[in-house]
Amino acid sequence: MEFTYEDLTADEYHHRVAVYQPLTAALRELLDAVIRTEVDDATVHSATETISEVTAALRAQQIPGAYGVRHTAEGRGMAWGNAVIGLRNAIAPPLTVVRGSVTDPVVAHADVELGAAYEGPPGHVHGGVVSLLFDQVLGEAASMTGLPSYTGTLTIRYLRPTPLGPLRIEAFTPERDGRKTLARAAMLVDGAVTAEAEGLFISPRGMTPLHPFAGESR
């Protein structure tokens, strides 16, 4: 499992963000529209053909496999295919994790608005999506020293259904012991906790520290 170094200038990095962020945002809109549309069959058939044409145009030049986790010389993370924060991944909720400091009471948090694509129970967030969001925010909180840490265990307590719409996740890391970090988080809607998570995150043996994390993910 390797992180890839990408030798990009800051200008080139920002250029790529400016090119791909709107593409992903447009695709998220499309996902939402497909779930909620009530147009006639002919319009759906025509849209299907148009989408196939767009897909073929984008496939004209592609990398062989997944995007990987890249980072620039300045330590900018480019986990752009990531299932939760991927800048080029439309199935990722548009989540940006804001990292503080390991000594802060809340070491990382994220605000996100989930729409129709994340539904489980009617009008509410799918339990797997709740777990997905927790995993990323806890993992980033645990990795804030610069040593990437992976999920060893993750326990979620679903206290009440989480409605679709805006929500916040707050994570903290009460215990750090060598390669192991205990991380906890809460999911909040209008200030009320709907779910809690606790996980043990472990940095694999021999893992090299990356640029110490600060600021926002992506």
Ligand SMILES: CCCCCCCCCCCCCC(=O)SCCNC(=O)CCNC(=O)[C@H](O)C(C)(C)COP(=O)(O)OP(=O)(O)OC[C@H]1O[C@@H](n2cnc3c(N)ncnc32)[C@H](O)[C@@H]1OP(=O)(O)O
């Ligand atoms: C700028 C670029 C950005 C980069 C972003 C990066 C951010 C990342 C954010 C990611 C966010 C997304 C998050 C994701 O999606 S991470 C993806 C989901 N998780 C995985 O795929 C992890 C798969 N498992 C492994 O890789 C290994 O098993 C790990 C690394 C976990 C340990 O393998 P390793 O060979 O290193 O372990 P060890 O044998 O030396 O044991 C060491 C200690 O740990 C204890 N132990 C071991 N396993 C477990 C367990 N499962 N539960 C509890 N405890 C466990 C063990 O008893 C021992 O304790 P002690 O005896 O010392 O007390």
